[in-house]
Amino acid sequence: MLSRTAASLYWLGRYVERADFIARLVEATVRLDALSATPAGEAAWASALRVTYNDAAFATTGAPVDQASVARFLTIDSGHGGSIVQCLDMARNNARAVRTALTREAWTAINRAWLLFNSRLRPGNAMATLNLVEAVKAETRGFEGAVLRMMRNEAVWFIRLGSAIERADNTARLIDVKYHLLLPEGEQIGGVVDRDQWTTILQTVSAVTAYRWLYSDGLKPSLVIDLLLSRPELPRSLAACVEESVEMLGLLGKRTGLQGGADRMARARMARMHRTRSHEVIVGGLHEWLGAFIAENIALDRAIAQQFRFI
């Protein structure tokens, strides 16, 4: 496989995953906003900007931090790299550059997702936003389905490796920001708003039901963190992402004979994750731990690029 093709497939996986994540985040935030009194709603949109690293870019627009402005900014605004439309644009550019490595179905799926935004210029209300993100989620699911039906070879593994790396980053940032999201004055820990915020986190990663299956207790922040950090059953948990990246690197290594720094780094991270107990992480400083995880994820991304001669 051409090095350029491998790089494009990997980034295709990353951008589709990112678009899907932003869509989920917007959807969950609309819900949280609707359920909360005004200040909490505003805080929810501010945190959505922070989770996606978009707070600085948004500040330059001068728009108020409310549902209409932030939802528009995160979905259809093409003036910055952090919106769904830009992620899908990048995903499609990568897919176009490697069309021959994709099946017709996989290409059509990504093209359809991109076409969703062709006629969308106006922000729309909460309902319109929800319809749009619902459609984005459906199309990215369609893409994942198409990828699963491709031949089991390097092309698929590079896409899935990109998804795993991106997903790990997204989940880590989601936990980090939401955990430190301050409750509005007068609200109690364990109160309605607090509970809604944790539910929002679970919704963002489609894990409300998973939580109920795995924990008999009611909603507890420490258990939500346990779920997102260390339960391999949940596809978007850090543990699952770490395992997925090891697996994909293993498959790629077996087929291409290319093993090296990326494999070692990924396996070492997995071994550490298996020893990690979430309550110890919380006691020792969750924010610092997540910061180190995100930094390591970036280092792994670089090691992958080097190992497979991305150009």
Next chain:
Amino acid sequence: MGADRAFDEIWGHGGPANPRAELNALAGWIADTPRDELARRSEAAENTFRQLGITFAVYGDREAAERIIPFDIVPRVFLADEWARLSDGLVQRVEAINAFLDDIYGERRILKDGVLPPDIVLRNPQFRGEVVGIRPPHGIWAHICGIDLVRTGPDAFHVLEDNARTPSGVSYMLENREAMIRLCPELFRSFRVAAVDSYPDRLHETMRSVAPPGAGSRPVCVVLTPGHFNSAYYEHSFLADSMGIELVEPADLVVDDDVVWMQTIAGRVKVDVIYRRIDDDFLDPVVFRPDSLLGVPGIMSAYRAGNVTLINAPGNGIADDKAIYSYMPEIVRYYSGGEAKLPNVETWRCREPQALKYVLERLPELVVKLVDGSGGYGMLVGPTATKDEIERFRAALIAEPHRYIAQPTLALSTVPTLSEKGLAPRHVDFRPFVLTGRNGVQVVPGGLTRVALREGSLVVNSSQGGGTKDSFVLMPDPQSGQGQQQGEMMQRQELHA
């Protein structure tokens, strides 16, 4: 140019009520299928094309950076015997083109024998001194030719233009057929249409057959594209995909010690045959344009060393140059020993004083073309031009006559086409694709029909708003003896439907 005067491919000269006898059934289908049903199917086809991203980029048009080419649901049809005659003529012409290129860059017999004025070849901007003395494997230069044809009557086909560099459009031939099989399956039950879907296999076979001698038994073939912003990128990826070979960009290739390598995740892989969709000018900055950021430095040196085959060969531009075109009947006669089976459109070379005088006197009736123009640019269509345009061309012709040729405006044939006002005749041209490999020349039974969508217009270029149609080549009547084989081909068609 009244469309009413022109020959219609289906209705003949008789109009909808009195179609060509052989195409009665098709005329019946056209008449019996409700207009809104035809419109619905056209729309469905275009939606599919949009979802598949079958697009071309329009340069300088930021609003619609990617467009689909409008598709018309009514096919144009070639009768079996019409096609047999056309094929003959195409094979003869492409053989002559290859012989001409091999001669011009080799012995130059045709110039020594005085058939062409030497300066029209040797001083032609399309003549590439860089490839003089190179002989590609098996002496084949134009592996893939697209010959643009027009028709003016039941037995009158003319060659409008030879495309011996990088003819495009074959992906539309294949996708249009896919759309027709899905949307109008009944047509394939009523008519015995020759299959076009073997084209990618034939192309791959052609590529392998001209691999350099040192390539081994499984030569590595690739398609080289300038990148995904190129207007024909869809076609490039389509071809690589349907042949199951790599689609590479210049940055993926590196030349080392006169060998071309592609850079893969597992290191370098030697490349033997390159179907390059990049013009000569941008192929190798070392040899051609040093300012080009495209291209693969050193690729020409590898080519000269005989380590890689380039398809089509560099230097082919001389064969499809419009000034050379006017000599094509002489060229065909010289190399084939017989008269050209496919005539040219009558052409005046403005470099000749007599011709120039004639052209200047009749500008409002003629089509004047820049010798090195393409895509419908740099062209005067006399009958529809304004006075200003005509005077501008008159001045240009007088200033630089050698840059122009002129042709009569032809009564191009029409095909019924869906328009806002229902079905109406629209002018068409036709580009069949001709492959030349070690084992000879073959014509795929089909091609790209381009249609001018505006009433009376003769401009069919996609960049100028033209559309496309499927082109049916009917197989001979099974009664005539080749029934068995055709039956099998029909079964394949049915499976696709």
